[in-house]
Amino acid sequence: MNSQSFDLTVEDLQYRVKDGASFRTILDINHLDIVCGEKVGLRGTSGSGKSTFLKLISGILIPQKGDVYWGAEAINRLSESQRDDWRGRHCGFLFQDFRLFGGLSALDNVILPLTFRGTITQADRSRAKTLLDACAVPAQTQASLLSRGEMQRTALVRVLMSSPQVILADEPTASLDHDNAIHVMDALFEAAENLKATLIVVTHDSSMLNRFRRVLTLEDGTVRGA
Numbered sequence: 001m002n003s004q005s006f007d008l009t010v011e012d013l014q015y016r017v018k019d020g021a022s023f024r025t026i027l028d029i030n031h032l033d034i035v036c037g038e039k040v041g042l043r044g045t046s047g048s049g050k051s052t053f054l055k056l057i058s059g060i061l062i063p064q065k066g067d068v069y070w071g072a073e074a075i076n077r078l079s080e081s082q083r084d085d086w087r088g089r090h091c092g093f094l095f096q097d098f099r100l101f102g103g104l105s106a107l108d109n110v111i112l113p114l115t116f117r118g119t120i121t122q123a124d125r126s127r128a129k130t131l132l133d134a135c136a137v138p139a140q141t142q143a144s145l146l147s148r149g150e151m152q153r154t155a156l157v158r159v160l161m162s163s164p165q166v167i168l169a170d171e172p173t174a175s176l177d178h179d180n181a182i183h184v185m186d187a188l189f190e191a192a193e194n195l196k197a198t199l200i201v202v203t204h205d206s207s208m209l210n211r212f213r214r215v216l217t218l219e220d221g222t223v224r225g226a
């Protein structure tokens with residue numbers, strides 16, 4: 001059991017990008033708390049900063065101003081390699097574009113991140129194979145040859161394999177048919193429940209948003225419903 005707290009606190013955060021000769025503010029969030037184990041839906045119009053927000057709270061990006069705390073740890077103050085390590089240990093990120101290694105099999109894609117935590121065991125390989133089978137993904141097929149639904153489910157299994165305390169998903173059902181979308185969302189909720197993990201899901205889909213007790217909206221660079 002991990003005794004580390006994974007409450008999220010975003011404090012006075014500002015993220016700007018270069019826009020020609022000047023800068024454009026993408027996010028300006030005064031304060032946001034998400035309690036460890038909460039399941040939160042995140043919506044907002046295209047370009048409102050949803051993906052950027054997930055990348056900031058996972059330490060992929062760092063803000064120009066403010067802090068992102070997971071428990072007592074301000075992850076934006078860590079070095080890049082420390083942030084990578086933190087993500088590898090604690091955070092499962094389901095990306096919009098899957099981020100699979102096309103030349104590797106589905107199975108190898110799924111077990112690769114476990115190298116962050118030590119040596120991969122035969123038990124890890126068996127568990128990965130069982131989860132891929134349960135998700136109807138052909139484990140030995142090269143990732144570049146998988147269908148989009150299979151790619152998404154492979155990315156999902158990769159998240160589940162690392163038993164993260166923080167699960168972030170960026171439009172995880174966008175490219176899926178209805179049945180697959182439900183399967184992916186069910187699996188995310190079940191994993192979050194079992195792991196007592198925090199789950200934050202970006203989605204435009206109102207039927208998916210209805211599942212969340214708390215829904216945040218990104219608008220004009222800030223979070224409504226915080």
Ligand SMILES: Nc1ncnc2c1ncn2[C@@H]1O[C@H](COP(=O)(O)OP(=O)(O)OP(=O)(O)O)[C@@H](O)[C@H]1O
Nearest residue numbers: 017018019026044045046047048049050051052053
């Ligand atoms: N590195 C960058 N340089 C310039 N602009 C950027 C950069 N990264 C993001 N942006 C801009 O920031 C804004 C927010 O982008 P982001 O991808 O977070 O939006 P989003 O809400 O996830 O959009 P969508 O729903 O379309 O995926 C967009 O206007 C985008 O063009």
